[in-house]
Amino acid sequence: MMELEIELKKASDTLKAWDTTSISLTAGCDLFMRYVTRTSALEFEDFNSAKSRVLGRAEKFGEISNKARKIIAMLIQDFIFDGCTILVHGFSRVVFEILKTAAQNKKLFRVLCTEGSPDKTGVLLAKELAKLDVPVKLLIDSAVAYCMEEVDMVFVGADGVVESGGVINMMGTYQIAIAAHSMNKPVYVAAESYKFARLYPLDQKDLEPALRPIDFGVPVPPKVEVERSARDYTPPQFLTLLFTDLGVLTPSVVSDELIQLYS
């Protein structure tokens, strides 16, 4: 049994090493390890039954993660009322699932999509939503504050949810959260529970750097630096609620969950 755990740990480490910047990957691996090894499988004398039990739990973990999106989508439906305007940022599959479910439930709402440069992920999302017959409007990232007054709520996904209750997400989330907060618009984060990570950034620079190439369309003059970080950290005071498969949580509950999970 111990051997198996060691093997699992090695595999997990290898996976994590493949992309050190991915928080959800790291968090997912850690949680998987805890979930699987915390079972009473260790009580089983017989190795085979223990192994099958571990496998069973592992599959269950996979299922939970897949189902998580559906659970989250279901939880958030009550928050989408007819005639509301939703601002989304970045292409999060969870958020897309939410909007798809809402459209299927025949709710009337419209979506404002930020462009999400330089990846242009927002454009992709807009395309998908248009296919569902949801009224979509595209904005450039700088137009967020301009449009904020007509927005009713903001939906974002998360790369990782940190211990303070804040989220790490695509670059741009922080400024949207600040704008929304200053105009008293709720910011809802949709994240599966395996994204809860034991990180605690104090400021923007406290994260593992995740850089990506940025194409400005024109060649960058020499001696000019480019800020290439792909994500930012949004502190918990700007977030209203977290929608997870564990339920609808406030940011301060994240730490409670993590403490219980890891203690």
Add this chain to the structure above:
Amino acid sequence: MESRRNPRAVVDPKVRQVGFFTSDSTHHPPDPIASDSHPVPTVSPSRNSLSPVMIPPPRHNSSDAFPLRAAAAASAVSPSSFSYSTRRDFPDGSTTAASPGRVSRGSFSRSSLASSSLPGVGMDSMAAAKSSSVPASGLTTVSVVNMPHGLSEKASGVSDQKKSSKPLKEKTTKAERRALQEAQRAAKAAAKAEGGGKAPAPLVSSGSVASTSVKAAKPAKPSSQKNDVAVAATAAAGPSEKKGGTSEKDRKKDAPHPRMQYDDESRVVKAKRRAVVKQTEAKNRVELFRHLPQYEHGTQLPDLETKFFQLDPMHPAVYKVGLQYLSGDISGGNARCIAMLQAFQEVVKDYSTPPEKTLNRDMTAKISSYVSFLIECRPLSVSMGNAIRFVKNRIAKLPITLSESEAKAALQSDIERFISEKIIAADKAIVKHAVSKIRDGDVLLTYGSPAAVEMVLLQAHELRKKFRVLVVDSRPKLEGQLLLRRLIKRGINCTYTHINAVSYIMHEVTKVFLGASSVLSNGTVYSRVGTACVAMVASAFRVPVLVCCEAYKFHERVQLDSICSNELGDPNAISKVNGRGDINYLDGLTNNANLQFLNLMYDATPSDYISMIITDYGMIPPTSVPVIVREYQKEHLLV
């Protein structure tokens, strides 16, 4: 204790006997105690009825033991009552003892008259005792003292002391009857709690107990008492106190009490009577802080030092620690807690169960009495309170089947484990987490001299991180200088300033590291005065504030401001500026009616200004403190 049951001597309430009497001529003659102490009662076991003092200790039959004990009790009880008798008996060498009788004094409360004694209540330690009230919650020790100090019994579970005081004048006022009832109820509760070991005789039976001041039955603050052992101290002493009345005149009413509100006159008076350390209340006090104790400084230490050899019931290790607190030699939550626990280890080592007493209850009573002494020296810090709760919990959980030496060994190892796990190992865990937050090029600010933060900085320096430190300091303690010295010795680049410049230098700071005396359930950090100021300025400059605090210092209470619970220091420390004669304008003005000095020791920083709390459980936001408290308590219970 059943064996302690003595026939109650009925004493004519109108007759007040000052000084101790015994029909036994061999006992020391009653010496009028000059100071406010109570007359030293001599104990004459055999003649309860005759002597006002009483309560022969169960185990010792010899009357020698008695006087000794009494003396011990007496001496233990209040410094002022130094009775010569004590001195005389002292050479006896009975010391230490484990005699529970002695211990009971712990509370140094005056116990009342033996005659009224609370028989059956726990251990009756001192028969004579004048004032020792035995803290016995379950134990119910009853110390009967000559002096008719009312013993109030604390309803709060653990350290209840029942003291019966036999007022000279038998009053059956409503208050007394109520006190009687309370005492009985508490006795019953205690007995039930203890498993009915001793018959909880509602001591008050004699009715004498009813102190006029009903305060006696101060079931008050049971919850707050939980931590504080101080129950002993708190139990309000019985009202009618013989000499207390007269001799107390010049003594200000003040009584050390862990969470007692000092603006209540009668309670203060009572508690004062039981005090071991003679404290005179400061005369010139700030009105807003009247609920906190404040004593004249400078008088206690020499007083206590002279009494060292007379405080028989007090274990020398505990006495030493108490003196160190009083003089300020040991300060800081961890240091105080460790010193106290090590003293308790000594106590356990030297302990021997008196006959007819159970180790659990007797030991708990002893610990309670020591704790009240420590409180008199200096109010408990939260870390100490939690540690005491742990120790009492462990004592209570000792299986009955263990032999004495096994129990003692188990207890000692428990204490050792607490120190090593909750303090030493916790500090290492904190350092590990905190160091990960320090980056090259950081400018770290710290305030005062927090032990945990010092360890973090030193470790970060070991790891060759490039940073510099800004030490902010403040009068009157100037603790930052000690930290500064130690950091510089290791070669860390430091800057030093006083707190009035904190907003001036904050713009160059990247992180603030603070220590804490305690973190409360609502995320409020209770720490050295000045911490709140530094945290607020840092927050205004958007500088992250990291508080390093071990989990054993967390507390489930909630505090909204710095006023309701605090500690007042020596006002003279503010008025006098050492080494600067030219600006010593306020020197000598402490007694001016128009000027009050306020020397607060702690303040409460609201959770909004704290970015993160670093504990041995990891880095948590201030909102998660109740979760840690919950987890921590669970651990305690399971362990």
